[in-house]
Amino acid sequence: MPKRVSDSTIRRLSHYLRALEDLEGEGTGTVSSNDLAARGGTTAAQVRKDLSQFGSFGKRGLGYAVCELMSTLRSILGLDRKWRVALVGAGRIGSALFEYPNFAERGFDCVVVLDSDPAKIGRMWGDTAIRSSVELEEAIRELGVDLVILAVPQSVAQSLCDRAVAAGAKGIMNFATIQLRVPKRVHLSNVNLVLEMEALSFAITRAGPRE
Amino acid sequence: MPKRVSDSTIRRLSHYLRALEDLEGEGTGTVSSNDLAARGGTTAAQVRKDLSQFGSFGKRGLGYAVCELMSTLRSILGLDRKWRVALVGAGRIGSALFEYPNFAERGFDCVVVLDSDPAKIGRMWGDTAIRSSVELEEAIRELGVDLVILAVPQSVAQSLCDRAVAAGAKGIMNFATIQLRVPKRVHLSNVNLVLEMEALSFAITRAGPRE
DNA sequence: CTAGTATTGTGACATTTTTCACAAGTCGTG
DNA sequence: CACGACTTGTGAAAAATGTCACAATACTAG
Numbered sequence: 261m262p263k264r265v266s267d268s269t270i271r272r273l274s275h276y277l278r279a280l281e282d283l284e285g286e287g288t289g290t291v292s293s294n295d296l297a298a299r300g301g302t303t304a305a306q307v308r309k310d311l312s313q314f315g316s317f318g319k320r321g322l323g324y325a326v327c328e329l330m331s332t333l334r335s336i337l338g339l340d341r342k343w344r345v346a347l348v349g350a351g352r353i354g355s356a357l358f359e360y361p362n363f364a365e366r367g368f369d370c371v372v373v374l375d376s377d378p379a380k381i382g383r384m385w386g387d388t389a390i391r392s393s394v395e396l397e398e399a400i401r402e403l404g405v406d407l408v409i410l411a412v413p414q415s416v417a418q419s420l421c422d423r424a425v426a427a428g429a430k431g432i433m434n435f436a437t438i439q440l441r442v443p444k445r446v447h448l449s450n451v452n453l454v455l456e457m458e459a460l461s462f463a464i465t466r467a468g469p470r471e
Numbered sequence: 472m473p474k475r476v477s478d479s480t481i482r483r484l485s486h487y488l489r490a491l492e493d494l495e496g497e498g499t500g501t502v503s504s505n506d507l508a509a510r511g512g513t514t515a516a517q518v519r520k521d522l523s524q525f526g527s528f529g530k531r532g533l534g535y536a537v538c539e540l541m542s543t544l545r546s547i548l549g550l551d552r553k554w555r556v557a558l559v560g561a562g563r564i565g566s567a568l569f570e571y572p573n574f575a576e577r578g579f580d581c582v583v584v585l586d587s588d589p590a591k592i593g594r595m596w597g598d599t600a601i602r603s604s605v606e607l608e609e610a611i612r613e614l615g616v617d618l619v620i621l622a623v624p625q626s627v628a629q630s631l632c633d634r635a636v637a638a639g640a641k642g643i644m645n646f647a648t649i650q651l652r653v654p655k656r657v658h659l660s661n662v663n664l665v666l667e668m669e670a671l672s673f674a675i676t677r678a679g680p681r682e
Numbered sequence: 683c684t685a686g687t688a689t690t691g692t693g694a695c696a697t698t699t700t701t702c703a704c705a706a707g708t709c710g711t712g
Numbered sequence: 713c714a715c716g717a718c719t720t721g722t723g724a725a726a727a728a729t730g731t732c733a734c735a736a737t738a739c740t741a742g
């Protein structure tokens with residue numbers, strides 16, 4: 261195993277995993293790097309290189325056993341367990357995420373929702389009651405939260421982030437359009453939809469070749 | 472100007488732009504690559520290299536004129552115009568996007584919302600009536616839509632995408648967790664939140680050094 | 683005008699990521 | 713078993729991306 265695995269590799273592993281799930285659904289028993297590449301949107305060599313960073317999972321001449329590779333990937337990605345997620349911010353984005361079926365499917369359990377708006381606190385989402393964000397630290401400790409999703413306005417994002425980290429959050433997914441600062445040990449993922457739109461804007465304006 | 476500008480560069484330009492907007496708000500007249508780097512989360516050399524791909528905008532010994540660089544970046548990114556956006560899918564994600572203040576701020580005008588659910592069609596969002604997705608092509612042509620946001624289930628994403636492209640959409644922002652196929656001339660941006668969560672899951676599991 | 687300080691733009695270098703090419707291994711068939 | 717069709721795993725080459733170092737320039741102060 262290598263010292264460092266690139267982010268691009270991890271992204272691709274997720275794609276392979278999804279492709280494998282489809283393949284299993286179709287009843288396919290084994291798959292070649294070529295097929296996997298086609299479905300994952302990359303090349304056969306890339307697939308093999310990506311996988312080879314973690315071991316040898318294929319059989320020469322035959323390919324990869326779908327079922328086996330699937331569980332290997334799950335284990336590599338850390339998806340062979342449940343993740344306890346706290347959702348901070350019960351606005352529209354928060355609501356969309358809470359209902360997002362793919363999260364639960366992949367083992368990301370939203371165990372608590374918090375908001376600072378008194379009008380929202382106490383309201384039920386499914387069987388989860390929205391709690392006051394004052395209780396953030398308490399909730400994280402009490403429920404053993406691993407990951408925190410911050411779907412809050414810029415102005416309060418950094419302070420909530422700091423508090424989440426202090427209370428033991430190991431990863432933060434941030435939807436605010438600000439560059440959060442977190443300690444080295446905490447992992448941060450920024451989702452910035454405007455940025456994506458701007459990249460499209462640039463690409464179209466430039467009218468250069470795609471991708 | 473170079474043949475090809477990397478995606479990472481474009482992402483950083485967006486960050487610089489945001490930083491410049493803050494700086495202007497603070498009344499700063501000029502900024503050094505160093506300051507810009509600190510705010511954009513990169514290095515001074517990277518800032519200069521990024522900008523140098525498009526021309527020479529700074530003054531040696533002095534730095535960059537905030538106002539001027541801001542409008543240059545806007546123009547490079549194609550943000551010196553309004554973009555006409557169609558939102559397909561009036562579910563929770565669609566709703567969150569529609570209300571997203573940063574989109575409008577950056578010139579992305581959501582001129583039409585479509586959905587296939589008869590219960591939703593005709594309902595008003597602000598002063599926009601939700602139209603039937605049957606009218607997708609018509610709406611795109613009639614309103615001169617440039618960009619289409621697909622916030623719909625996987626099962627219908629590809630077919631709606633094809634129709635949008637055929638009707639003249641130049642860019643697609645896809646929220647479905649499937650790899651859409653589009654012609655070369657059309658630009659595609661995939662937003663996959665599960666993927667981001669999985670990357671966090673991996674990072675934490677591995678417990679390697681951050682970033 | 684000169685010296686001193688600051689900061690850009692850029693070629694050369696370093697690192698990371700992707701692609702290529704092929705030996706090595708596997709299976710089915712006769 | 714021998715052969716042919718296939719496919720992996722991987723070192724080496726190529727391409728892309730990021731870092732460094734420094735000449736060139738600009739402003740300020742005396």
